[in-house]
Amino acid sequence: MSPFSFGILLLLVSFILDVVLAPHFRVMGVQPDLVLLFVVCYALVEDSLVGSAIGFFGGLLEDLASTGVVGLNAFTKTLVGYLSGLLDHRVSKWMFFPLVVVFIATIFNELAFEGLLFLLGEGVPFTKAFFRIVLPVAIYNSLLAPLVYSLIKRIFLRESQVPSFRLDEKAFKLKEK
Amino acid sequence: MFPPRLKRNQIVLAVFLILSVGVLTLHWRLGTDSFFNQTQRVVVGLTGPLQSGFSKITRPFKNGLRYVREMGSLRRDNTRMKGEVTKLREEVISLREAKRENKRLKQLAGFKEDKYTTLAARIIGNSPNNWQATVVIDKGSAEGVALRMPVVSGEGLVGQISKVSSHVSEVQLILDQKSGVGAQIQKRGEKGIIQGDLDKEPKLNFISKDSRVKKGEAVITSGLGGIFPKGILIGFTSEVKLAPYSMYKEIKVAPVVKFSRVEEVLVITNPQPKIPWKKE
Numbered sequence: 001m002s003p004f005s006f007g008i009l010l011l012l013v014s015f016i017l018d019v020v021l022a023p024h025f026r027v028m029g030v031q032p033d034l035v036l037l038f039v040v041c042y043a044l045v046e047d048s049l050v051g052s053a054i055g056f057f058g059g060l061l062e063d064l065a066s067t068g069v070v071g072l073n074a075f076t077k078t079l080v081g082y083l084s085g086l087l088d089h090r091v092s093k094w095m096f097f098p099l100v101v102v103f104i105a106t107i108f109n110e111l112a113f114e115g116l117l118f119l120l121g122e123g124v125p126f127t128k129a130f131f132r133i134v135l136p137v138a139i140y141n142s143l144l145a146p147l148v149y150s151l152i153k154r155i156f157l158r159e160s161q162v163p164s165f166r167l168d169e170k171a172f173k174l175k176e177k
Numbered sequence: 178m179f180p181p182r183l184k185r186n187q188i189v190l191a192v193f194l195i196l197s198v199g200v201l202t203l204h205w206r207l208g209t210d211s212f213f214n215q216t217q218r219v220v221v222g223l224t225g226p227l228q229s230g231f232s233k234i235t236r237p238f239k240n241g242l243r244y245v246r247e248m249g250s251l252r253r254d255n256t257r258m259k260g261e262v263t264k265l266r267e268e269v270i271s272l273r274e275a276k277r278e279n280k281r282l283k284q285l286a287g288f289k290e291d292k293y294t295t296l297a298a299r300i301i302g303n304s305p306n307n308w309q310a311t312v313v314i315d316k317g318s319a320e321g322v323a324l325r326m327p328v329v330s331g332e333g334l335v336g337q338i339s340k341v342s343s344h345v346s347e348v349q350l351i352l353d354q355k356s357g358v359g360a361q362i363q364k365r366g367e368k369g370i371i372q373g374d375l376d377k378e379p380k381l382n383f384i385s386k387d388s389r390v391k392k393g394e395a396v397i398t399s400g401l402g403g404i405f406p407k408g409i410l411i412g413f414t415s416e417v418k419l420a421p422y423s424m425y426k427e428i429k430v431a432p433v434v435k436f437s438r439v440e441e442v443l444v445i446t447n448p449q450p451k452i453p454w455k456k457e
Contacts, residue, residue, distance in 0.1 A: 019227070019228065019302070023305060031305075052189055052193050064217050069204050070201065074196070116201075117308070129375060132376070
């Protein structure tokens with residue numbers, strides 16, 4: 001199975017978890033957006049091309065599972081996937097890197113979604129939406145980000161791309177000999 | 178940080194964005210009976226059994242947790258309820274008499290009583306979206322559920338059916354920002370519209386600033402709009418404010434239904450009462 005088809009399969013899994021599992025874990029009235037989380041983390045380890053494609057299909061799936069207008073999530077997640085894919089995961093080994101990226105990406109996604117709702121005449125008061133939905137979801141998503149990001153990194157990155165402790169371990173064994 | 182990218186990526190981005198806007202515009206213009214709505218119904222039908230299965234697995238754990246959480250307050254509630262039972266018994270006796278009188282008068286006036294048939298359903302899932310307040314129930318068109326049917330619980334109004342699949346339906350709660358329910362303040366008869374507000378307490382709009390409505394007054398469905406039958410309890414006013422430069426009061430209503438706890442609901446399958454006046 002190619003990495004992209006495996007990515008699509010994982011996207012389906014994250015969508016099912018988003019629909020079935022996430023609503024049972026509401027905190028302060030919000031649930032994590034697991035599809036967005038997957039799109040951002042996957043785009044970080046891949047590139048903007050894959051990011052935008054996964055974002056589009058993930059968003060479309062979410063739209064089809066909702067009662068809203070189809071295309072809203074597809075639009076925002078395509079953008080988020082593309083922009084996340086522009087960032088190079090190899091540049092930052094900072095442990096809070098995925099957390100910060102997911103936080104910013106969620107804020108961007110939710111604000112873009114709110115903007116589209118406004119354009120469709122279904123807008124909600126900005127401050128209320130920001131403090132009731134946008135900020136809590138961003139915090140919730142970013143808390144889950146390190147776990148999801150490390151999982152995706154382990155699955156998709158080739159060994160040479162992962163600056164992991166396994167190389168250091170080899171070096172250590174050589175030194176011992 | 179940003180390595181050079183091929184133009185190809187930007188072209189793909191543009192294609193997906195144009196596709197999204199195209200789909201969005203089409204769905205927006207085609208309305209409720211389009212291909213997209215049918216696909217949405219299929220997706221709800223497919224995810225429904227998964228949600229149902231998961232909620233069956235988690236229900237014993239949830240019930241156990243709730244039992245542990247509520248154990249402390251059980252004794253206090255018991256004492257309070259004993260007092261309430263005595264008071265309610267007295268009220269029941271006087272209400273029985275009022276009911277008999279009401280029935281007699283209705284017969285005299287030739288007024289036909291509204292009778293609703295209901296269908297019990299279990300909530301099997303919640304909205305997958307933070308911007309919507311919906312729940313999924315385990316009954317669909319095969320069991321007689323149709324779009325816009327009102328949904329109630331033992332406590333009061335829950336919402337209306339917003340999407341129907343063969344064995345699963347979606348209920349738009351009164352908390353949803355797109356929901357609008359014709360309502361009235363029971364004591365005063367003043368009519369307005371209950372609208373969701375991204376909040377646990379929806380707003381009651383269009384009540385005149387001259388109204389003398391106070392906190393704690395019962396709000397029921399007004400029957401206007403033709404979807405919800407008249408007289409279903411929605412909640413009690415929890416906040417009444419006089420907004421500057423507005424013709425209306427700012428009123429919040431605390432719903433009687435505890436949406437996070439409700440597990441079973443009733444779908445009113447004949448919401449439109451027949452013509453109330455007999456012509457005999």
